[in-house]
Amino acid sequence: GIQVEQSPPDLILQEGANSTLRCNFSDSVNNLQWFHQNPWGQLINLFYIPSGTKQNGRLSATTVATERYSLLYISSSQTTDSGVYFCAVVPGAGSYQLTFGKGTKLSVIP
Amino acid sequence: EAGVTQFPSHSVIEKGQTVTLRCDPISGHDNLYWYRRVMGKEIKFLLHFVKESKQDESGMPNNRFLAERTGGTYSTLKVQPAELEDSGVYFCASSQWGQGWAGANVLTFGAGSRLTVL
Numbered sequence: 001g002i003q004v005e006q007s008p009p010d011l012i013l014q015e016g017a018n019s020t021l022r023c024n025f026s027d028s029v030n031n032l033q034w035f036h037q038n039p040w041g042q043l044i045n046l047f048y049i050p051s052g053t054k055q056n057g058r059l060s061a062t063t064v065a066t067e068r069y070s071l072l073y074i075s076s077s078q079t080t081d082s083g084v085y086f087c088a089v090v091p092g093a094g095s096y097q098l099t100f101g102k103g104t105k106l107s108v109i110p
Numbered sequence: 111e112a113g114v115t116q117f118p119s120h121s122v123i124e125k126g127q128t129v130t131l132r133c134d135p136i137s138g139h140d141n142l143y144w145y146r147r148v149m150g151k152e153i154k155f156l157l158h159f160v161k162e163s164k165q166d167e168s169g170m171p172n173n174r175f176l177a178e179r180t181g182g183t184y185s186t187l188k189v190q191p192a193e194l195e196d197s198g199v200y201f202c203a204s205s206q207w208g209q210g211w212a213g214a215n216v217l218t219f220g221a222g223s224r225l226t227v228l
Contacts, residue, residue: 031215041199043219050215086153090215096141096205097166098217100153 002027002091006101013077013108021072021104023087031090032063033098034072038083046072046085077108112136114220116202122226128190131223135184135204142185143205143217144177148198156200159185192227199224 003026013019025032034046047054051065058077063070074081084105088098115134123129135142144156156175157167161182170177174193179185189196203217 033215033217035219040221041224042221043201043203045216045218048216088153095166096143096158096215097155097169098143098145098153099155100145102152 002029002089002099004087004089004099004101006085006087006104008104009102010105011107013106015077015079015108015110017077017108018073018075019077019106021074021085021087021106023070023072023089023101025068025070025087025089027068027091028065029089029091031098032070033088034061034070035086035088036081036083037086037103043086074106077106079108079110082106082108114202114204114218116200116220116223118223119221120224120226122228123192124228125194126191128188129192129225131187131189131200131202131225133185133187133202133220135202136218139204139206139218140182141205141217142179143203144185144187145201145203145219146198147201148195151198153201156187189225192225194227197225197227 005024007022032050036044047061049061049063053062058075060073084103086103088100142159147153155169158165159179162179176188199222201222203219205217
């Protein structure tokens with residue numbers, strides 16, 4: 001099956017710093033989503049981005065489908081950004097199974 | 111619009127007992143999914159309902175797990191009998207129906223049900 005690798009596995013930032021999280025995937029996809037798991041365990045949908053670039057406030061994401069990677073940018077980080085960020089993909093067409101990466105654990109310290 | 115609701119939020123049971131988890135999807139969402147994350151592992155797909163029909167249950171680990179979605183609304187996931195390795199967080203997600211339509215691909219997840227088997 002498709003492989004999803006996220007890097008870095010852990011990241012510690014000072015409040016106000018910027019960061020880039022990466023997601024590499026081993027095959028073509030027709031669905032890619034970024035999620036944030038908050039300290040209460042809830043998975044929050046950040047972006048649906050199988051290709052292209054999107055922005056939402058301090059967050060933005062870019063997926064280069066031809067090169068099989070996606071990037072999540074966090075600017076001016078805040079302590080509330082802490083948690084685990086997951087990339088999840090669905091390969092090809094006709095399937096709805098999301099395959100998740102192991103996540104990047106982000107800790108933003110004041 | 112209410113989100114995906116799951117309960118209980120946390121359940122602690124002994125090995126051999128039965129637990130039933132419930133998921134209420136977003137109203138109007140025909141697609142309903144169950145995923146789980148066991149300790150130290152990735153979040154893994156369990157199964158997919160379209161309305162009341164099981165579209166894909168290839169991720170169900172064994173026959174101790176039974177999922178139902180009577181009437182195409184809420185869903186239950188029963189584990190009977192529970193084993194230690196079933197401990198983890200069980201997530202439910204839903205999305206709208208539409209073959210080839212991007213909206214069908216955008217899954218909204220619930221807060222999860224944490225299961226601890228002692």
